Amino acid sequence: MVLMENSATRLKRYAESLKKFRHPGNKIGCIVMNANPFTNGHRYLIQQAAAQCDWLHLFLVKEDSSRFPYEDRLDLVLKGTADIPRLTVHRGSEY
Numbered sequence: 001m002v003l004m005e006n007s008a009t010r011l012k013r014y015a016e017s018l019k020k021f022r023h024p025g026n027k028i029g030c031i032v033m034n035a036n037p038f039t040n041g042h043r044y045l046i047q048q049a050a051a052q053c054d055w056l057h058l059f060l061v062k063e064d065s066s067r068f069p070y071e072d073r074l075d076l077v078l079k080g081t082a083d084i085p086r087l088t089v090h091r092g093s094e095y
Contacts, residue, residue, distance in 0.1 A: 014093060021088055025054020032059045036066040038076035046081055055086045062092025 005011055029049050035042050050056045060077055064070045070092060077089055 018090075021057065021090070023055035023086070023088075027053045029053035029056040030059065031056065032061065033077070034061045034066060035073045035077050037068045038073060038080050042077075043080050046087065047084060050084050050087050053086065055088070056084075057088050057090060059090045060092045062094070 029052065031046065031049060033042065033046075046056070046058060058077070058081070060070075060074055062070055066073065068076075074089075074091065081087055081089060
């Protein structure tokens with residue numbers, strides 16, 4: 001993997017900021033999703049992944065070059081997954 005970064009500390013600070021979202025368990029899952037737009041298919045995939053994990057982290061792509069604006073996609077994902085246990089939806093970042 002190559003990560004193009006012009007800061008010696010920004011990625012490390014971002015990784016440190018994620019530590020507060022740690023949860024116990026042996027199987028911790030992660031999904032990176034655009035959700036442009038969020039559909040029942042996305043919800044199904046999230047449910048299936050969550051069922052196989054002790055905790056699931058979902059990172060929403062922040063880049064706003066999608067058909068649906070980031071804030072709208074975030075709202076749809078948050079509302080569409082509110083009832084899924086052991087799930088953290090993370091706001092997108094530059095990573």
